[in-house]
Amino acid sequence: MRAYGSHDGAPCDGAGEEDAVTAEVPPLRRPRGAARALGFRRRSADPAVQAADVRASEPLAPATTAPIVLAGRYELRRVLGSGGEANVYAAHDGLLGREVAVKVFHSRVAPPDAGSLERVEARVSASLNHYALTTLLDAGIDEGPEGRQLYLVMEYVPGEALNERLRRGPMTPADACWLGFDIAEGLDHMHQVGFLHRDVKPSNILISGLRSARPVVAKLTDFGIAARVGEPDLSEFTTGTAAYLSPEQVEGLDAEPASDVYSLGLVMIEAITGRVVFPGSVTRSAFARLDRDPEIPEGIPPRLADLLRRMTARRPADRVGLYDLAVELQQILVDMLLELRPGGAAPAAEPPVVDGPPQQASAAFDAALRLLLGASGATAAIALLGDPAAGQTVAARAGAATASPEGLPVLRAARSGAVLVEDAWQDRDLRAHPLVLGGGVRAVAAVPLQNADRTVAGSLVLLDRAPRAWDDAARAALEDTAALLVADLGLRRAVRRALSLDD
Template sequence: MVDAASPVSLPSVLQGRYRIGPVLGRGGASVVYRARDLLLGRDVAIKVFSARAATPEQLKAQEGEARMLGGLNHHALVALLDAGVDLTDATAPQMFLIMEFVDGPDLRRRLRTGALTPFEVAYLAWDLLAALQYVHERGIIHRDLKPANVLLAPAQARPARGKIADFGIAVLSGSTDEPSEETTGTAAYLSPEQVEGEPLGSETDIYSLGLVLLEAYTGRTAFPGGVLESAFARLDADPAIPGDMPAELAAILRGMTARDPKDRPTAQEAVTAFRAIIVGHLGGDRPKPADSESSRLAAVRDSDLLDSEPDVEFDRITSLAARIFDVPVAVISIVDADRVWLKSRQGIDVQELTRDRGLGGTGGLHDETLVIEDVRADPRTASRPAAEHAGLRFYAGAPLITADGHNLGSLSISDVRPRSMGAAEVATLEDLAAMALHEMELRRAARRVALGLLGKRD
């Protein structure tokens, strides 16, 4: 049932498909409801604009957010599933967006229970900056980053995954606005250039996110007070960085919240810095490089991926690989002593293979990206019928080699027909493999920290 306090009027079942539930949140221009998709049997979030469109121009403006979100696809962005217009009142159509439902609190609500640890802040930053890098590369500035617009999705073997929501006031680079909470973001998180009404670039999101992350660590708003007091305070002072904050984390947040936009890191630079914190300082020391099989197998065990349950994070990568390359099979494989464990697989039913049946006839391991255009004609595989698994003719695999030199396995794609693969496609496959490896590294770091904390408690 629709919340009676809401100014939005909707039928109890929207367009015969979405049963409207409780209000999840309200903003200045919209209300977000939890709803049930009766066709697909899943929960969704429905964002409804508070005001019905009185003119075609107003409806067109509301459609702008849907078009923008429809072109974005990133794991740290709340996904747009569908959009529509409610014509219950034909003279005043009402735009609504069907969004991914994130089964977790927003950061504002989470901070009411206490601040995050440095490790949790670093993980959150790594997610959100990756999303900013993605949208900034497409010329989009969010302009309203704040704890309420950061949703926390549960994740396995790591802190909650951050997702950015609400692109309602996002613009393309170069726009200008007068400082106003309703048009350019919430006052406590405005960048100095937003306050002064200067042209905005991607640096404005970096500053706002820096304030959000600082608040996540301290549990306090960096610039409290009324709208004007809060907005103009940052023109004369930098936010206070606590003395007990780890030096690496403090250095990045100090850079992100520099008053001069030119002094701030890009999203890509900040992603790299936070990943180093997670894998290095907060994740413990890496083992010394070693090339022996026994050392490699120890790294495989340390990954904790063998004989494990299906995992949505890895499944997204193989699903994406299958779509990008238009192939029926995509696999993330981990190579044990005598078998190849298919941690994530698209288009293949088996969970593991003996090493002599590794896809591509390689036993599952190769030190460089391997492309076999036709397994029947290639001299490396033509004499090995086991390499042609279930009629597959094409194989390409990028190795999963850790920073300390251990080869865990590969991300591979296969096709039922011979085909070639250009340099750009090889680079894309290697990028996807890097995503899988990063997820593995981060999980290993998380386990080390968790074990360290348990050891201290004991």
């Protein structure tokens, strides 16, 4: 599925230059005994051939001047992109008064009364909810003068596809890292929900044209060939685009989460160099990665070069995971920010803080604690900063708590790992604390806010008014929230370090 937009009125090619249909080369047997023939489901690599095929099969825009309105609601206004399977239109939602993108499938490809691949696409899209993934708003079958038409309604993203952006020249390494961070976050969400994308490429990445404090804001789109994680691919042909397939896909093996990581690595290298990593014909491009690793761009930070190598390792087991990838990209971006400041690279020692304490809470703390409460079902969540032995301060809290947890004996024990107390009344050290005596707290769970260098920045505490056994889900929510808070603290400390170099 694509969601499209253009801030300057230029159309976004709905099928991109490297999109695929069944490859227009004789099917080739895969090496190493692979069972499936090398074919690609989506479209020809030649944009002229593809455009001619589409023009010959269906018009790109309505033949009459009267607007086409789907479901009595979506007025199609202009073509944003087209391909062998569907046309994508900029449209106006008359009911809610907003701009949307509507993907209308050709009836010969997706008969509205058949259980087609596009319906699977709609189900995949409806399962996803992430800022870096385009959002499905509606789906249906229109009974209009053009006959029965299957359509999907997506968010409209003002901007352009990455392949269009790269026609103006390559990105800086920092911009490529911003892009990689967004897409890594989106893919990680997809994988956690249970789906593989399998077609990560420049034409399926949208660069938002809306003004932002960040130089690049990216969204992943087109879930038409997404598949469930771990589900075997029983089709005869490989799905995906030759230039961005992982080695295991080329060999005829099933895609896995690491396959999406490999494809993203190729996209990031292309963004930095402005050149496709494995160019050439479908066959030449696909098999090239079995013989050689991608060439890493020269002149980029060594840490980024190493990360790109780990993203594009030939063995899936050697590739970096998406969570670690996102964290490392954040750290690389901070390093780049410091190097751009007067005075050069960041000093080895922590410089004096400009103003305020070195660690303080942010709005992110409050949001994270509210999410933690919802996930754990506890009464209150409290984040503290500082050393339990030398004193701590409450940085943020959510839920009802009549007293502060400073001085709780469990906080010192929690410096080395999670501490879970099912009933504080049965704990000799806890039952005299004001939270338990006067606040009615019965259950306590605490984990450290531990920095990457193993130092402890504080504690994260869950409180409940009823005795409870802390199950795996509650513990996981607590530990995940602690990791988010530590990441937020680290980023803001790094920004303060960068700002201090201006003094």
